[in-house]
Amino acid sequence: MTTAGSGVHRVFRYLMRRSRAGTAAPWMTTLGAAGGMAVAYFLAAQLGLALTSQPSGGAAVFWPASGLAVGFLIISGRRAYPALLIGLVIGTLAANLLSDRSLLTATFKGLCNAGEAVLAAWLLERWFGRPFTMSDLRAVAGLLTAAGLATAASTTGAAATLTLLHSTAP
Numbered sequence: 001m002t003t004a005g006s007g008v009h010r011v012f013r014y015l016m017r018r019s020r021a022g023t024a025a026p027w028m029t030t031l032g033a034a035g036g037m038a039v040a041y042f043l044a045a046q047l048g049l050a051l052t053s054q055p056s057g058g059a060a061v062f063w064p065a066s067g068l069a070v071g072f073l074i075i076s077g078r079r080a081y082p083a084l085l086i087g088l089v090i091g092t093l094a095a096n097l098l099s100d101r102s103l104l105t106a107t108f109k110g111l112c113n114a115g116e117a118v119l120a121a122w123l124l125e126r127w128f129g130r131p132f133t134m135s136d137l138r139a140v141a142g143l144l145t146a147a148g149l150a151t152a153a154s155t156t157g158a159a160a161t162l163t164l165l166h167s168t169a170p
Contacts, residue, residue: 030083037072037087038094044068045095065091066116066151073121074132085114108161116154120146 044065051062069088076084089110096106123146124132134140 030080033080034083034087034090037069037084038090040068040072041065041088041091042094045091046098049095049099063113065095066113066120066154067147069113069117070120070147070150073117074124081118085118088114088117102165105161105165108165109158112154112157112161115157116150119153120150123149 045063048063048065069084072084073081089107092110092113093103093106096109097103101109124142127142127146128139132139132143134143
């Protein structure tokens with residue numbers, strides 16, 4: 001029996017393997033993962049930007065892209081992190097530049113979003129090891145705690161970025 005998640009898991013396991021010299025397949029897989037992450041993050045970010053709160057200066061109330069990014073990092077190995085994080089930052093840049101964000105603001109927000117995903121995935125790996133499974137109530141509580149801590153850190157950076165750098169893009 002094959003599930004949809006097992007196909008994704010095989011790709012990320014492939015990214016974690018060491019490549020043989022002279023083969024193009026690992027690079028193509030890495031670029032595909034980065035491109036897939038950029039597209040998925042961009043679409044989820046567009047949903048988040050559609051839910052922005054106008055009285056708060058355009059800050060998103062709900063950001064589903066972060067959950068998506070953390071989920072990809074949890075199921076992948078550390079070798080896949082650079083490709084996924086590059087895709088995440090590119091997706092953030094594209095989504096923010098299409099709204100009213102400047103390049104500098106979009107870049108810093110992309111770095112905040114990448115930091116949030118890495119922090120949450122790192123905390124879960126540190127607390128529960130690999131692979132992370134929500135097999136008991138302790139793991140679910142750990143996931144909620146990691147999500148809360150990572151979101152607080154990212155939101156602080158994003159709020160500072162919006163406060164200091166946000167100006168309407170031309």
